[in-house]
Amino acid sequence: MRLQLLALSAATVHAKLGRFARVVGQDVALLHSYDFIIVGGGTGGLTVADRLTEDPSVSVLVIEYGPWDQQENEVLIPGLTNASGSLPYWFPDLMTVPQPGLNNNTFNLSVACVIGGGSTVNGMSENFTPADLGFAAEWNISWDFSVHASGGPIQASYPQYQFPATVGFLEGFSELGIPTPKDPNAGTKYGLFWVPSSIDPKTRTRSYARSAHYDRFIPTRPNYHVLPMHAVKKLLAEDQQVIGVEYVSRETESITTVRGNKEVIIAAGAIHSPQILQLSGIGPKYLLENLGVNTVVDLPGVGYNLQDHPYGITLWNFSNPLRPTYIDRYTNETLASENLAEYFSFCTGPYTVGGGNTFAFLPLPLITTPNITAAILSLAENTTPQDVYPFQNTPPSVLAGWAAQHAAVLPLYTSQSTGVTEIGFNTGPAIPVVLVKPLSRGVVAAAKQINNTSPLPAPPIIDYGAFLAPSDLQVVIEGVRLARDLVQTEAGRAAFGADTVEVLPAPGSDGTESDEELAALLRAQAQAQNNHPVGTCAMMPRELGGVVGPDLRVYGMEGLSVVDASVMPLVPAAHTAATVYAVAEKAADIIKKRHGITVGVFESS
Numbered sequence: 109m110r111l112q113l114l115a116l117s118a119a120t121v122h123a124k125l126g127r128f129a130r131v132v133g134q135d136v137a138l139l140h141s142y143d144f145i146i147v148g149g150g151t152g153g154l155t156v157a158d159r160l161t162e163d164p165s166v167s168v169l170v171i172e173y174g175p176w177d178q179q180e181n182e183v184l185i186p187g188l189t190n191a192s193g194s195l196p197y198w199f200p201d202l203m204t205v206p207q208p209g210l211n212n213n214t215f216n217l218s219v220a221c222v223i224g225g226g227s228t229v230n231g232m233s234e235n236f237t238p239a240d241l242g243f244a245a246e247w248n249i250s251w252d253f254s255v256h257a258s259g260g261p262i263q264a265s266y267p268q269y270q271f272p273a274t275v276g277f278l279e280g281f282s283e284l285g286i287p288t289p290k291d292p293n294a295g296t297k298y299g300l301f302w303v304p305s306s307i308d309p310k311t312r313t314r315s316y317a318r319s320a321h322y323d324r325f326i327p328t329r330p331n332y333h334v335l336p337m338h339a340v341k342k343l344l345a346e347d348q349q350v351i352g353v354e355y356v357s358r359e360t361e362s363i364t365t366v367r368g369n370k371e372v373i374i375a376a377g378a379i380h381s382p383q384i385l386q387l388s389g390i391g392p393k394y395l396l397e398n399l400g401v402n403t404v405v406d407l408p409g410v411g412y413n414l415q416d417h418p419y420g421i422t423l424w425n426f427s428n429p430l431r432p433t434y435i436d437r438y439t440n441e442t443l444a445s446e447n448l449a450e451y452f453s454f455c456t457g458p459y460t461v462g463g464g465n466t467f468a469f470l471p472l473p474l475i476t477t478p479n480i481t482a483a484i485l486s487l488a489e490n491t492t493p494q495d496v497y498p499f500q501n502t503p504p505s506v507l508a509g510w511a512a513q514h515a516a517v518l519p520l521y522t523s524q525s526t527g528v529t530e531i532g533f534n535t536g537p538a539i540p541v542v543l544v545k546p547l548s549r550g551v552v553a554a555a556k557q558i559n560n561t562s563p564l565p566a567p568p569i570i571d572y573g574a575f576l577a578p579s580d581l582q583v584v585i586e587g588v589r590l591a592r593d594l595v596q597t598e599a600g601r602a603a604f605g606a607d608t609v610e611v612l613p614a615p616g617s618d619g620t621e622s623d624e625e626l627a628a629l630l631r632a633q634a635q636a637q638n639n640h641p642v643g644t645c646a647m648m649p650r651e652l653g654g655v656v657g658p659d660l661r662v663y664g665m666e667g668l669s670v671v672d673a674s675v676m677p678l679v680p681a682a683h684t685a686a687t688v689y690a691v692a693e694k695a696a697d698i699i700k701k702r703h704g705i706t707v708g709v710f711e712s713s
Contacts, residue, residue, distance in 0.1 A: 131176075136333060143369050143370045144157075144167070145352065147372065148374065149174075150220060151225045151688045152688050153172070155693060156671050159700065160696060160700065160705070167331045169333045171355055173337070174223065175196075175223070183229065185451065186232060186461055187447075187462065188459065189232070199217070199220075199379075201567045202216065207636050209548065209580075210575060215637065217639075220377075226639070228318060231463020232465075233683040234306045234683075235467075262317075263309060264306055264315070265305065265309035269458050270302075276597075276600045281300045284594065284597065300466075303465045311455070337359055340354070341363070342388040343388035345388070345665070350371075350665060350667040353366060356564055370667070372667060374672070375670070378641035378643060378674040379568060382410045382552045385407075385655075390662065390664075390665065391410035393408075408505050409506055411644050412509075415641070416640050417530070418542075419541055419635050421613070422541065424595060424604065424608050424610060425537065425610075427604070434464075466534065470587070471527055472484065472521055484583060488518055488579035491578065493514075495577060496576050497549060497551075507653075512648075513677065527544060531590065531594075543584055548580050551573070552569070552644050554569075555569050613633055642678075643679065644674045645662075646676070650663045660698060672692075
């Protein structure tokens with residue numbers, strides 16, 4: 109019933125959005141060369157392409173591994189985000205190696221493979237958490253709140269609905285002393301937030317990189333070309349100068365080259381950007397030799413410093429939750445049909461809510477006792493680079509970089525105003541406890557192509573090193589205890605039911621498990637990542653394992669830069685989409701200035 113209604117209603121949403129054009133091979137022929145080639149048509153890549161093509165004399169080619177989305181309801185309607193789980197917009201065959209910190213479990217990765225990247229399929233949370241002031245000063249991090257809510261192509265708004273059970277989360281945490289700032293993006297770094305979503309307030313549909321940085325202006329940009337369904341095999345270089353790329357069609361497996369006259373910009377994300385560099389001879393020399401790739405630049409940090417937001421799950425059997433809940437749309441066809449009809453008629457109701465937008469970003473001293481905070485800090489202080497990089501061939505510069513990060517992150521454990529964990533809520537029955545300042549690190553390494561008949565690159569080897577730093581799991585344990593307290597507050601009992609029972613991590617628990625018992629349960633159940641990978645082409649000094657400098661150019665190369673989440677040296681205490689947009693906007697300014705491009709309608713702050 110519900111899927112039939114979706115099919116009948118599809119044209120309603122499609123009519124509101126423009127059609128794409130200037131697709132290479134469909135609307136225009138591939139040029140022999142372009143001023144700029146952007147590898148990756150995701151959140152960062154399309155943003156930079158938009159800004160560069162504001163100058164009509166500048167030609168840009170975006171090469172994207174994935175297809176165009178078909179503007180399905182599961183893309184556009186917030187409450188249907190990937191509802192069936194069948195959208196074909198994910199990289200296939202991406203899996204971690206066994207994770208020693210999680211009982212050697214392996215984990216599938218959900219990495220977007222579509223024009224618009226993660227912004228096409230994510231949960232649409234739009235939040236920015238500023239760094240601690242001392243940390244920001246040391247790492248040269250800056251931002252300007254004067255431009256907050258001042259406009260821009262990506263729309264952010266609040267849903268036109270809040271699920272009734274959310275009151276249990278909001279008022280329950282208030283009972284526990286958690287503050288509730290009015291605006292999560294106005295400078296407050298911790299507390300309980302109802303955050304905006306990347307939703308167009310007029311159409312109540314997803315606002316994403318494609319709609320904001322391609323569809324809205326494409327009739328006026330003949331200089332902006334997009335080539336979907338193609339994989340970049342490697343960069344072409346002459347004497348440390350990148351001059352173009354070699355790419356392969358995913359449909360025909362034909363191989364083609366194209367020249368970049370000014371710059372090649374890698375924007376393939378934290379998993380694939382280092383892979384492309386490594387396959388092009390830019391990376392740790394030992395890895396390149398193992399791959400049989402000629403070394404162009406021995407750059408040890410490429411692929412290291414992988415970070416994400418690993419998490420533990422508390423799962424509950426709510427005895428009498430306030431309804432409707434988010435899950436009801438999957439279990440109650442009548443209610444789902446009524447709610448969806450309301451969305452199409454009035455753009456109101458539960459389907460205006462995306463993947464969840466109620467979160468608490470919590471400092472450690474706020475959620476536990478001074479003695480436990482001190483004990484966790486001691487664990488963190490005694491963690492060594494070799495604990496998180498237990499690999500014999502880890503480059504010394506990478507170890508030095510982690511040590512520098514370690515020294516910078518330690519004060520955050522005792523900060524009263526910086527969140528180290530996040531607890532999210534979308535009416536349950538799961539209440540995840542997310543680690544937002546991990547000390548553990550991982551690595552991405554290109555792999556040899558086993559199927560020698562295919563010219564497509566093999567999936568990279570991915571090791572998150574999740575929870576190898578002992579303090580990481582202890583922070584999650586304290587978050588689990590807080591989630592238990594939340595469910596038992598007066599507001600929680602009223603919203604979820606007085607006889608609510610724990611399902612995970614300890615079925616039927618009375619909350620008396622020791623840290624050791626909880627740790628054993630969580631190592632069997634926790635997740636290594638939360639689809640927020642960063643850090644593998646870090647903007648850090650080269651001697652500390654950095655890959656790009658403040659100008660985003662790759663060390664040792666000319667005509668090559670990286671613009672995506674991989675340049676972030678540390679994972680932010682926020683959902684990463686907004687930060688990627690910010691990186692791309694600033695990068696566009698830097699690149700335009702570097703090449704004397706003065707035409708533009710926007711300058712980032």
